[in-house]
Amino acid sequence: MNRRLTGIVLLLLIAAVVHAQPSLRIADSIRRHYRIPELAYAVIKADTILDMAATGVKKKGSSAKANLQDRFHIGSNTKAITAFIAARLVAQQQISWHTTFFSLFPELKKERIDTSVDYALDDLLSFRAALPPYTYTVRSPLREQITGNEPQQRYALAQYLLRQKPVAPDEGFYLTNTGYILAGLMLEKASGRSYKTLVKELGDTLGIAFGFGYPNGTDTLQTWGHDAVGNPLAPFDHYKLDWLLSAGNINITLPDYARFIQEFLKPVPSLLSRAVTDQLLYGRPGFAYGWFTEKDSAGRYLVASNEGNAGAFITRVQVVKEQNIAFIIFTNAATAATAKGIDVLLTALKRTYEQP
Numbered sequence: 001m002n003r004r005l006t007g008i009v010l011l012l013l014i015a016a017v018v019h020a021q022p023s024l025r026i027a028d029s030i031r032r033h034y035r036i037p038e039l040a041y042a043v044i045k046a047d048t049i050l051d052m053a054a055t056g057v058k059k060k061g062s063s064a065k066a067n068l069q070d071r072f073h074i075g076s077n078t079k080a081i082t083a084f085i086a087a088r089l090v091a092q093q094q095i096s097w098h099t100t101f102f103s104l105f106p107e108l109k110k111e112r113i114d115t116s117v118d119y120a121l122d123d124l125l126s127f128r129a130a131l132p133p134y135t136y137t138v139r140s141p142l143r144e145q146i147t148g149n150e151p152q153q154r155y156a157l158a159q160y161l162l163r164q165k166p167v168a169p170d171e172g173f174y175l176t177n178t179g180y181i182l183a184g185l186m187l188e189k190a191s192g193r194s195y196k197t198l199v200k201e202l203g204d205t206l207g208i209a210f211g212f213g214y215p216n217g218t219d220t221l222q223t224w225g226h227d228a229v230g231n232p233l234a235p236f237d238h239y240k241l242d243w244l245l246s247a248g249n250i251n252i253t254l255p256d257y258a259r260f261i262q263e264f265l266k267p268v269p270s271l272l273s274r275a276v277t278d279q280l281l282y283g284r285p286g287f288a289y290g291w292f293t294e295k296d297s298a299g300r301y302l303v304a305s306n307e308g309n310a311g312a313f314i315t316r317v318q319v320v321k322e323q324n325i326a327f328i329i330f331t332n333a334a335t336a337a338t339a340k341g342i343d344v345l346l347t348a349l350k351r352t353y354e355q356p
Helices: 003-017 023-033 075-091 106-111 150-161 178-191 195-206 239-243 254-265 274-282 336-353
Strands: 038-044 049-056 071-073 250-253 292-295 302-309 314-320 325-331
Touching: 023 038, 023 049, 023 336, 038 254, 038 336, 049 254, 049 336, 075 178, 075 195, 075 250, 075 254, 075 274, 075 302, 075 314, 106 150, 150 178, 150 239, 178 195, 195 254, 250 254, 254 274, 254 314, 254 325, 274 302, 314 336, 325 336
Parallel strands: none
Antiparallel strands: 038 049, 038 325, 071 250, 292 302, 302 314, 314 325
16 A cells, blocks of 8 residues: 555544544554654643643654653744743833834844845734845854854844845745844843843743753753654754744743643733734734734634744644634654644544534
């Protein structure tokens, strides 16, 4: 049986048994079929965990079994955390959505090709700023061109990027990490605190523990990521991810991340007003503040979603606030098959838990 046919059979099997078989058994079947070392998932409401489990192993070929204290690198799902921190600083009047980058860093304006252009914080966080492309796979700038401590390196990277040509617009968006790099610098400058300190403060307030980088970088007994062909990645100094800190370099456990996502579902959130959490999810069409937004397949509800993939983990999140439900799927591999497995599991979970 070829792989395509096997996948169709698996989907039909899931459709038949999804209401009769515990979700963990389905998730583990999907994990095995798509050769994902570890898969963890959660289905949550504002004040309830409907389903949460982890299955598999922390590293391909290892006997270290998955558990709910395993940490996953969440890649671009970091963006929603950065936007949440921005909203807190706006509420505290330390910055505004309309504060511009060059008002805080006037010395960098001369680096821009067009010095008449400036970038407001809300545009940087919603992919509305015409900026150059940058991600961890881009070769330039070279490491020796960017010096200093971590904050100084991110400042130097911004200086370099401002000299480059912007990406072409895609349906009105400028899909580049550069906006979040600049936004992170703005939040540091306005608050007088490092980005890592701002993240820690948020975690302390919510009672959760954020980390940075690949989890095995600081603890080899933690979850290992696996590359696009499924090979485990040993700890190494991934300086480009450090440069992308506010755009995509946070790690976290599934229970802690679920606690963060519940802030978007609560009728009365703990840290922001309901109006502001709605703004973060849906405040701008197509992409709001860390979240892509579209109607569900039946055209009934707005769905806020994003996916993180920095070359070793794929994580996907969907928030359906009108149904008071969110779906979270974490994996420790970046293969094409892993992405397909996430699609299948998400479909199965939505059939089980979404309201008709």
